[in-house]
Amino acid sequence: MKTQTYTLNFGPQHPSTHGVLHVVLELDGEICVGSKTQIGYLHRGIEKLVEDRTYPQVIPYTDRLDYLSGMSNNLVYVQTIEKLMGIEVPERAEYIRVLLAELMRIASHMVGIGIYIMDLGAVSAVFYPFIEREKILELMSHISGGRMTFNYMRIGGVAYDLHPDFYPELDNFINEFPRFIEEYHKLVDDNEIFKARTKNIGVISAEKAMSYGLTGPNLRASGVDYDLRKISPYSVYDRFDFETAVGKNGDCYDRYVVRMKEVEESFKIIKQAYKEMPEGPVMAKVPKLIKPPVGDAYHQAENPKGILGCYVVSDGSPKPYRVHFRRPSFNNISIYDELFIGHKIADIVAILASFDIVLGEIDA
Amino acid sequence: MKNEKNYPELLTGRFGDKTVFNPEKPNEVYTDGDNLISVLEFLKNEGLNFLADISSVDYKEYFEVVYQLFSFDNSDHLTIKVKLDHNNPQVPSATALWETANWLEREVYDLMGITFINHPNLERILTWEGFEGHPLRKDFVSKKQSSRK
């Protein structure tokens, strides 16, 4: 029988493209024979916009890159400027930064995992992680006033010290979180349908992952043990005892396992940072008008989605000459076109969701 | 952070005066477009196998394309910079070495207007197909801005 392939516009309005991702699929029945990923529907030109802002005014823009982990984005940007100016950050500020970055990682992974399993059809699985995420967002709003766009980190430290209400709520979170992890493992890990849908789907070999510049949990799921917090520790990460989560097969199931493991490791760091947090100032002595010397700096950090890099060029004026962000999701999804071929529509949804992408970051 | 290998020295040993570096900045090497690919390939084999980022800067007189190389095995870091002519910015594509260069170069092409020779699919990526100009250039004026004046 003579059959014909057809084109299916997957997105930009589609419930499981995590925003406005647009994939033009060439399908033979249910099976994908060609794919073209198109991005840019959420392009706001952040890199151009910030050229007209002063250095501290850039921080709120970074909140809007990966809007599920604003705190981590703040951190990368301010650390780049600190690197450029050679500012020493007070110890307490470093601990607060690590604590918040790890809380943010848990919050981001909670969304990532929840939405992933929801896209596989188990809608209930999204509510349990969101309850935990809600607690973290509450914590964050105690110290910064915002739930998703924090603008809390400052060049040279953090904006304010931790609010007194923060401590009992964090105690509460630390007490309740292990039960959630245990419960969620029971709920998802051994579900036969979940395993059938994710095992050996979207397999990425270690070589491919490295060549495509995959970072974060997606890279580690392929068996590459590369975590900047271990390889080149920034801030005070070298003081904590934790492991990196590494997968074996690089399939969708491993990406879930790695994220869950990472959440547990982040929880360990949070407990340590909270216990060992020193007293002291939270802000270094920084000039009122921030004017970095002429030059450039590149700094990168392990964000929940992968490695967020920031390249800043200064011409000695109060405004950055050029700011460029290496957005992890942008690099991660460049593998999609190759990965989708040969998979069914349902698998494409699983692969898409297992990458935990955020379009705000991809399109910048 | 200090690198395990002294890459600028290695490069000078291999390429002679085709690569330039400033002893005060041991993480930064300048090269030119003709030698870029062989430099990158050499460094990839030397262990800098992670192309983290390609960015570009418009310095008004010239363009600069900046490659951030890291290693998957240790914390080594090297920045490769290429200066390009402002009137005809062209540089060979690194897609043969890293797949990730494909999208990174498309982004640079889209926003800065630098042409990558031998790129398999050099199209606009973030802006739409009919978009005019390259927004990150310093002389770029958007339609909204120009109508306001």
Next chain:
Amino acid sequence: MEFLNNIFVNIAQWIRELLAALGFSPVWVEMGMAVVYLVAILGVCVLVALFYVLWERKLAGYIQRRPGPNRLGPNGWLQTIADAMKLLTKEDVVPQGADRIVHLLAALFIFVPTVLALAVIPFGEGMAALDLNLGIFYLIAVTSLSTIPIFMAGWSSNNKYSLVGSMRAVAQMVSYEIPLVFSLLGVILIAGTMKLQGVVEAQSSVWFIVLQPVAFVIFLICAIAETNRAPFDLPEGESELTAGVYTEYSGMRWALFYLAEYCNMFVMSSVAATMFLGGWHGPLLPGWLWFLLKTFLIMSCFIWFRWTFPRIRVDHLMNFSWKVLVPLSLANVFVTGIGVYIYNNGLGWW
């Protein structure tokens, strides 16, 4: 007690006598009764659907650690009424490239198999609108018709998502029809009749779920697949195909599909209650109430499955039907046949 048990039968009898007393000829009395049955069935359909929509949202809420709808009316019990009102008043959009007539008819036809099937369901003793000798056969034939309107909807919408959804629907419903029928065959063998009232009467001492546990499980799985409910909701497949066959439907027409889905679930769970759970049999309470309680139980299982499992993939779905359910149901029929043969002939020398 006896009064409550027969309340609906008595009402029907009373209407029949009323019609006769008004001087209608027997033919017209029968015609009038047919209208009464139809109205009653439609009433049941709508009431059941409205109730189960609400119950599903409530139960889903409890499964997901949230209260569910709780604003409108006492504890949110009026929510579905409000939703139905909203859907009724919404604009009826037909996409430009759609096959207009088929698109409109599909939403009407989706209800036909459901109403036809409900005609033979015995809600209580003597409480079936029609009591056919080939009741089960009729039921199976009629319920499988629901594939056609779904395919009509998918085809006429002129949308690729809808088309893929309807192709999935046909493949899925045809495959799952077979184990469904075979699972009922075991019950028919034991009961020795295809009359639904007769099957229920045969269960007066022991429910067939005890004699046919495997068949019950197979039937339940197939029933979920037949009604396109999660984890077998591939034709709809929200996260894959936006809304599959329903993508281009809005307002009242979409509501009809939705209503039909719940009525189909009700039909399937009443079949399960009739065939496996002893129909109206039960102590103390009136028979029809027992029947409704049993369907309610099975419906709640449907809802429970939907909000617990991820969606199965299309090839796994087919494999599961042809490689697991069909052989299993055939084996079940075989074993049941031997058992029935031994029971009928061999008990003497046992």
